[in-house]
Amino acid sequence: MSDAALHGTVIDERYEFTITEICRACGGTTEWLVELVEEGVLEPRDRAADDWRFPGHALPRARTALRLQRDLGLNTPGVALAIEMLEEIERLRARLRRFETEISDE
Amino acid sequence: MEYKDYYKIMGVARDASDDDIKRAYRKLARKYHPDVSKEPEAEKRFKEIGEAYAVLRDPEKRAAYDQLGRNWKQGQEFRPPPGWDRGFDFSGGFQSGDAQGFGDFSEFFESLFGRGGGFGARAGGFGGGGRQGFRVRGEDQHARVRIDLEDAYRGATRSITLSSPAVDADGRVQQAERSLNVRIPKGVRQGQRIRLAGQGAPGPGDGPAGDLYLEVEFHPHRHYRVEGRDVYLELPVTPWEAALGAKIEVPTPDGNVDLTLPKGTPPGRRLRLKGRGIPGKPPGDLYVLPQITVPPADSAAAKALYEKMQRELPYNPRSRLGV
Numbered sequence: 504m505s506d507a508a509l510h511g512t513v514i515d516e517r518y519e520f521t522i523t524e525i526c527r528a529c530g531g532t533t534e535w536l537v538e539l540v541e542e543g544v545l546e547p548r549d550r551a552a553d554d555w556r557f558p559g560h561a562l563p564r565a566r567t568a569l570r571l572q573r574d575l576g577l578n579t580p581g582v583a584l585a586i587e588m589l590e591e592i593e594r595l596r597a598r599l600r601r602f603e604t605e606i607s608d609e
Numbered sequence: 610m611e612y613k614d615y616y617k618i619m620g621v622a623r624d625a626s627d628d629d630i631k632r633a634y635r636k637l638a639r640k641y642h643p644d645v646s647k648e649p650e651a652e653k654r655f656k657e658i659g660e661a662y663a664v665l666r667d668p669e670k671r672a673a674y675d676q677l678g679r680n681w682k683q684g685q686e687f688r689p690p691p692g693w694d695r696g697f698d699f700s701g702g703f704q705s706g707d708a709q710g711f712g713d714f715s716e717f718f719e720s721l722f723g724r725g726g727g728f729g730a731r732a733g734g735f736g737g738g739g740r741q742g743f744r745v746r747g748e749d750q751h752a753r754v755r756i757d758l759e760d761a762y763r764g765a766t767r768s769i770t771l772s773s774p775a776v777d778a779d780g781r782v783q784q785a786e787r788s789l790n791v792r793i794p795k796g797v798r799q800g801q802r803i804r805l806a807g808q809g810a811p812g813p814g815d816g817p818a819g820d821l822y823l824e825v826e827f828h829p830h831r832h833y834r835v836e837g838r839d840v841y842l843e844l845p846v847t848p849w850e851a852a853l854g855a856k857i858e859v860p861t862p863d864g865n866v867d868l869t870l871p872k873g874t875p876p877g878r879r880l881r882l883k884g885r886g887i888p889g890k891p892p893g894d895l896y897v898l899p900q901i902t903v904p905p906a907d908s909a910a911a912k913a914l915y916e917k918m919q920r921e922l923p924y925n926p927r928s929r930l931g932v
Contacts (some may be wrong), residue, residue, distance in 0.1 A: 507790065508792040509790060509791050509792060509805050509808065510765045510792045510794075510802045511791065511792070511794075511803040511804050511805040511823065512803065512806075513794055513796075513797055513801055513802075513803055513804075514797075514801060514802040514803070514804055514822075515801060517705055523629060527746070527748075527749050527819070527820075528749045528751075528820070528822060530748065530749075559801070559802070561821070562802060563800070563802075564791040565822075566751070567644045570642070570643075570644055570646060570803075571642070571645075574638050574639055574642055574655075575639055575642060575657075576635065577634065585645070587762075588646065589645065597836060601832065
């Protein structure tokens with residue numbers, strides 16, 4: 504193990520992925536990624552641009568999509584629906600956590 | 610090592626049809642998929658199911674597994690009998706499509722069907738390292754790094770251990786462990802990734818290595834709850850602090866600060882300490898949620914004080930209820 508610490512790049516909302524980088528990071532093909540964009544699972548910053556750029560949060564979404572397709576046999580519209588519902592559940596859980604805190608105050 | 614009862618794991622009979630097995634897998638995979646499930650052991654269960662399915666869906670692996678006999682019990686100490694796999698050919702390893710789960714398969718699986726599962730199984734497809742001039746970039750890898758909330762405030766260095774496929778002298782794919790020291794930058798948030806260029810799987814032949822993405826996960830904190838860049842703290846206060854107002858010392862992940870609790874702070878009020886959340890541009894806020902606690906009337910003096918309040922403090926907390 505080397506002693507010097509490795510410095511990486513934080514993937515935040517300002518980060519931009521190229522289509523190649525996303526595909527490489529997920530192990531998916533370009534056609535697959537285009538399908539995700541067409542289904543609205545991923546949204547490039549400028550859809551009309553020749554060279555699509557994706558915000559940082561596109562990476563976990565694309566990976567989730569790939570896993571759901573591979574592990575559960577979902578098609579792309581099914582993946583789109585599942586991801587939207589999972590995100591909605593996550594939002595509701597966060598609200599629930601907030602309310603639980605407030606209720607425990609009383 | 611422990612014997613794995615793949616039929617039991619999948620909840621199917623030993624004579625289950627391929628369709629039964631597929632149906633059982635789909636059902637369990639939906640239940641325990643780490644992207645879907647919040648069950649505490651979901652990831653472990655999902656791996657187990659993926660491993661069981663990799664064996665039972667493949668007629669050759671299933672036949673070889675069945676040949677071990679039906680007298681083994683889940684978890685029983687196990688050694689493969691010598692020459693147990695005679696007549697079967699697993700020497701080609703298995704295809705990436707088999708690696709349904711995340712990470713490696715169990716020692717039991719590897720003792721039967723060889724190594725090279727899970728993480729980077731596709732690297733096996735490139736065969737031995739002998740093809741000179743064959744330049745393919747190594748795969749990107751993903752791993753998780755767990756940090757404390759305090760690390761996000763100050764930055765830290767963390768050591769992580771990764772398991773990557775590597776081709777040995779005989780051209781077999783083995784899992785090799787390596788450790789990395791990684792700088793955790795100040796201001797990083799739960800769920801963000803840190804990208805380390807060139808730290809992914811090595812390229813076959815003389816191809817360049819892929820990248821490594823580290824997902825940041827916070828350990829749950831005893832005091833703070835984190836949402837994005839904002840941090841929440843439940844702060845116990847006394848009734849007199851809430852009623853009269855007070856200057857209170859409040860812990861933050863970056864050290865203690867003085868908070869002015871306004872006079873007449875009602876329950877449920879949130880107080881914002883601007884910019885005291887996770888650092889960044891802009892930084893998050895720290896929300897203090899005062900919780901009024903009632904001191905016990907557990908001594909004669911305390912009891913006397915409560916009785917004095919009862920007599921001298923006209924207060925009906927239920928006036929809004931009309932009683």
